[in-house]
Amino acid sequence: MTTIRLPTAAPPGTVLxxxxxxTESADAYRATGGYDTAADPEELLAHLAASGLRGRGGxxxxxxxxxxxxxxxxGSPVVVANGEEGEPGSAKxxxxxxxxxxxxxxxxxxxxxxxxxxxxxxxxxxxxxGESVRRALAEHxxxxxxxxxxxxxxxxxxxxxxxxxRIDGGPALPTAKPPRPFERGVGGAPTLVSNVETLxxxxxxxxxxxxxxxxxxxTLVTLSGGPAAPMLTEVPYGIRLRALAVRYGAPEAAGxxxxxxxxxxxxxxxxxxxxxxxxxxxxxxxxxxxAIRFLAPGGCPVTTAADAAAHLAAESARQCGVCVSGxxxxxxxxxxxxxxxxxxxxxxxxxxxxxxxxxxxxxxxLDAAAGIAGSLLRSFPGHVRSHLAAPCxxxxxxxxxDGRRRLTxxxxxxxxxxxxAAPGTPxxxxxxxx
Numbered sequence: 058m059t060t061i062r063l064p065t066a067a068p069p070g071t072v073l074x075x076x077x078x079x080t081e082s083a084d085a086y087r088a089t090g091g092y093d094t095a096a097d098p099e100e101l102l103a104h105l106a107a108s109g110l111r112g113r114g115g116x117x118x119x120x121x122x123x124x125x126x127x128x129x130x131x132g133s134p135v136v137v138a139n140g141e142e143g144e145p146g147s148a149k150x151x152x153x154x155x156x157x158x159x160x161x162x163x164x165x166x167x168x169x170x171x172x173x174x175x176x177x178x179x180x181x182x183x184x185x186x187g188e189s190v191r192r193a194l195a196e197h198x199x200x201x202x203x204x205x206x207x208x209x210x211x212x213x214x215x216x217x218x219x220x221x222x223r224i225d226g227g228p229a230l231p232t233a234k235p236p237r238p239f240e241r242g243v244g245g246a247p248t249l250v251s252n253v254e255t256l257x258x259x260x261x262x263x264x265x266x267x268x269x270x271x272x273x274x275x276t277l278v279t280l281s282g283g284p285a286a287p288m289l290t291e292v293p294y295g296i297r298l299r300a301l302a303v304r305y306g307a308p309e310a311a312g313x314x315x316x317x318x319x320x321x322x323x324x325x326x327x328x329x330x331x332x333x334x335x336x337x338x339x340x341x342x343x344x345x346x347x348a349i350r351f352l353a354p355g356g357c358p359v360t361t362a363a364d365a366a367a368h369l370a371a372e373s374a375r376q377c378g379v380c381v382s383g384x385x386x387x388x389x390x391x392x393x394x395x396x397x398x399x400x401x402x403x404x405x406x407x408x409x410x411x412x413x414x415x416x417x418x419x420x421x422x423l424d425a426a427a428g429i430a431g432s433l434l435r436s437f438p439g440h441v442r443s444h445l446a447a448p449c450x451x452x453x454x455x456x457x458x459d460g461r462r463r464l465t466x467x468x469x470x471x472x473x474x475x476x477x478a479a480p481g482t483p484x485x486x487x488x489x490x491x
Contacts, residue, residue: 061148061286061287061288061289061466061467062285062286062287062288062289063077063078063152063288063289063290064077064290064291065077065078067291069089069265069268070261070265070268070271070272070275071261071275071291072153072157072160072254072257072258072261072275072277072291073277073290073291074089074156074157074160075089077152077156077289077471078156078471078472079156079471079472080155080156080158080189080471080472081156081157081158081159081160082159082196083159083193083196083197086157086159086160086163086197087197089264090264090265091159091160091163091260091264092159092163092197093263093264096167096263096264098167098170098171100266101167101170101171101259101262101263101266102121102124102125102171104262104263104266104269105120105121105124105259105262105269105273106119106121107269108262108269108270108272108273109270109273110255110258110259110262110269110272110273111273111334112251112252112255113149113252113254113255113258113276113277113346113347114139114215114251114252114254114255114346115144115252115316115317115319115343115345115346115421117334117344120251120255120258120259123239123249123251124168124171124172124249126239127172127174127239127247127248127249128171128172128173130239130240130247131247132246132247133174133175133176133246134169134172134173134174134175134246134247134248134249135174135175135176135177135178135242135243135244135246135247135248135249136165136168136169136172136174136176136177136178136248136249136251137177137178137179137180137220137221137224137242137243137248137249137250137251138161138162138164138165138177138178138179138180138251138253138256139180139215139217139220139250139251139252139253140153140154140161140179140180140181140183140186140252140253141180141181141182141208141210141214141215141220141229142215142346143210143211143212143213143214143215143216143372144212144316144317144318144319144345144346144348145212145317145318145368145464145465145466146279146281146314146317146318146348146349146350146464146465146466147279147317147346147347147348147466148279148287148289148466148467149254149277149278149279149289149346149347150252150253150254150346151181151183151185151186152289152471153253153254153257153277154179154181154183154186154187154189154190154253155183155185155186155189155471156189156471157257158186158189158190158192158193159193159196159197160257160260160261161179161190161253161256161257161260162179162190162193162194162197162199162203163260163263164251164253164255164256164257164258164259164260165177165179165199165203165251165256166199166200166201167256167259167260167263168249168251168256168259169200169201170200172247172249174201174249175201175202176201176202176203176204176243177199177201177202177203177204178203178204178205178206178224178243179203179204179205179206180206180208180215180220180223180224181205181206181207181208182207182208182209182210182211182214183210184207187205187207190205191205206223206224208223208229209229211229211372211374212368212369212372212422213229213230213231213372213373213374213420213422214229216231216420216421217237217238217250218231218232218234218237218238218419218420219231219232219374219420220238220250221238221242221243221248221250224243225243225244230374230376231374231376231419231420232419233419234419238250254276254277258272258273258275271293274293274294274295275291275292275293275294276291276292276293276294276332276344276347277289277290277291277347278290278291278292278301278332278347278348278349279347279348279349279466280301280304280305280349280350280351281305281348281349281350281351281466282307282310282313282314282349282350282351282352282353283302283305283306283307283310283351283353284306284307284353285305285306285307286467287466287467288304288305290304292332294331294332294333294334295331295332295333296331296332297328297329297330297331297332298313298323298327298328298329298330298331298332298349299328299329301332301349302328302351305351307351307353309354310325310328310351310352310353310354311324311325311352311353311354311355311356311358312324312325312327312328312351312352312358312436312437313327313328313349313350313351313352314349314350314352314361314365314464315337315342315343315344315345315349316342316343316344316345316346316347316348316349317345317346317348318365318368318369318425318429318464319343319345319346319421319424319425319428320337320342320343320344320345320428320432321341321342321343321428321429321431321432321433321436322352322358322361322362322429322432322433322436322437323340323342323432323436324436324437327340327342327436330342332344341432341435342432348466350464355451356451357395357440357449357451357452358433358436358437358440359391359394359395359433359437359440359441359444359449359452360395360451360452362391362394362395362429362430362432362433363388363391363392363394363395364463364464365425365429365464366384366387366388366391366392366426366429366430367388367391367392368464369384369387369388369422369425369426369429370384370385370387370388370426372422373385373422374419374420374422376419377417377418377419377423379414379417379418379423380417380418380419380422380423383410383414383417383418383423383426383427384422384423384426386406386410387407387410387414387426387427387429387430388426390403390406390407390410390430391407391429391430391433394441394444394445395444395449395452396448396452397444397447397448397449397452397453399444399445401445403445404434404441404442404445407430407431407433407434408430408431408434410426410427410430411427411428411430411431411434412427412431413427414426414427415427415428
């Protein structure tokens with residue numbers, strides 16, 4: 058069993074809330090202003106536009122624009138809370154659904170009011186999260202029908218067209234685009250597919266519009282990779298990556314794997330970058346889902362890159378020939394680099410794939426594999442050269458392992474408020490299985 062660390066409390070206007078170790082009840086949520094029906098949808102939309110809130114699922118699309126794109130389509134729109142986080146290094150969405158389901162459901166209802174949606178879905182793959190959401194729906198029935206849809210946990214299952222396909226009764230696999238879900242989604246209706254953290258921040262904005270900018274500029278991050286247990290925390294945009302490494306307990310980190318698997322590798326100098334989507338994009342990386350895996354000093358980034366590529370190759374939906382062949386080629390090349398069996402043309406091949414594979418798949422998986430290859434060449438060229446010259450002693454001592462298991466963090470469990478002891482009694486550690 059692995060323990061994931063959480064803060065004991067957080068100030069108002071934060072997603073973590075006052076008691077991150079507990080599942081929040083409907084009464085506790087209402088006591089903070091939740092489910093306040095007085096909030097006007099037009100006013101909320103204006104607040105969201107003014108705050109600049111962006112989605113927290115990885116793409117970072119402006120929330121107000123996404124709401125308007127569904128709202129203006131007519132018909133009978135659908136809203137979906139997407140809690141199927143496929144990134145192995147992220148635990149935030151599953152924690153949210155386990156610990157603060159009412160916050161997510163409130164955000165879903167408010168998104169429905171803005172878009173005119175007549176149906177809602179909560180889409181997830183974590184059984185404990187599903188139980189938590191169903192209890193919350195029974196505690197406080199929402200103003201529109203909401204159904205929980207469970208799927209198998211895979212890297213591509215949370216891609217928005219895969220979400221729609223699964224809710225419609227098919228496999229959780231991406232489809233060709235256009236049309237996109239906001240044009241033609243669940244049952245052919247205009248559909249908003251929104252990450253659960255985004256919906257949580259929409260609900261917070263509705264209840265605390267005075268804190269709208271702070272709400273929009275806060276983000277959940279999952280930190281891992283060092284000697285300490287993984288950590289889920291909430292931070293403001295602008296904090297330096299190095300400060301996060303210190304907070305996590307890895308002040309000497311040699312770099313990081315950013316954005317789950319989508320942001321690629323960065324070296325130690327890049328840890329001086331601010332956690333700001335624009336600044337990270339300009340530096341060739343990304344915040345993505347907010348998962349950051351720090352590289353241990355003395356470790357080898359080639360092993361991390363090989364693990365990431367192997368995970369992506371194993372998770373391919375196997376629908377696009379270029380994705381199957383591309384992820385496999387990148388994975389084999391990086392494995393050969395780590396194992397000391399790579400040919401002298403490996404670096405050239407990786408560079409070619411990093412430049413030529415992006416944008417050619419039906420989803421972002423192939424882009425992530427290309428990004429891993431390109432970021433290793435860009436951030437750690439010396440390591441690549443040394444691996445081509447001779448076997449790496451660090452890689453040689455690393456026991457062969459499934460990259461999926463090495464990169465996956467635990468999902469936090471939370472205690473029920475009905476089973477906790479009197480105030481002041483320590484809360485049990487949060488445990489989960491990798």
